[in-house]
Amino acid sequence: MQIRLNRRFWLLLLFIGLVLFFGAEQVLKYTGNRGFIPAIIFVGAFLVPVVFVTYSYEYEHISMKGLPVGTVAACFLWGGALGVLIAAVLEFQVLRQLGVVQLFGVGIIEESAKLIWPLAIYLRGRFRAEADGVLFGIASGMGFAALETMGYGFSALLRSQGNVGVLEETLFIRGLLSPAGHAAWTGLVCAVLWRQRENKGHRVINAAVIGAFLLAIGLHAVWDIVNSFSTDAIAALGSLVIAVLSLTLLIRRMRESAHYHTHE
Secondary structure, three states: OOOOOOOOOOHHHHHHHHHHHHHHHHHHHHHHHHHHHHHHHHHHHHHHHHHHHHHHHHHHHHOOOOOOOOHHHHHHHHHHHHHHHHHHHHHHHHHHOOOOHHHHHHHHHHHHHHHHHHHHHHHHOOOOOOOHHHHHHHHHHHHEEEEHHHHHHHHHHHHHOOOHHHHHHHHHHHHHHHHOOOOHHHHHHHHHHHHHHHOOOOOOOOOHHHHHHHHHHHHHHHHHHHHHOOHHHHHHHHHHHHHHHHHHHHHHHHHHHHHHHHHH
């Protein structure tokens, strides 16, 4: 049986997620039971990614039959997990030294790893609309971001010797920025990849696709460089500029793909 989502289901998910997150936080403060910390990390890391993927699903397929929810969920979970595992293995050697070249290497590795599951779907050729491609890219990118945020949150908790406030700050900042990072970059590449197939009538890797991939790598690398070698103020400003640019490009492609299929 195929599951269908009601309009604005993402708002319900956001509300439930916030209640769970702040509920776990208050219970932790009241009881002192640190067993609630994993719940805070899990909900805090997955809340924004799940809500954003749900919103994108509703937006992209508002006038279409839509993709099966299970297919999108699989791309989110398995695409994100596969991407994180492969990226972690490859980055183990790259990050032995932290420099500009290494950070561009991280961009190449992570942007490639996030594309593995969407590319498998692309090669099967079942879901051919550009709107489908955008959604698969967003789902894989958000799954990657959620799992990565869990890791960063846990690391922040250890470095701060169990300071829950530091953990929550890490989860909040990374969660808030995740749609403008991993989701935007992978979504952009997949949008171009799927559109070129629509235009050419067959699978193709051409200059437009390669250009989109290089753009994603560039935005990712500059984001990392700004946050690694700058003062806090410059890092914050640089991250904001890149986030606005990335999210603007993604929203534009989402609108174009939805408009195109609405008027087919």
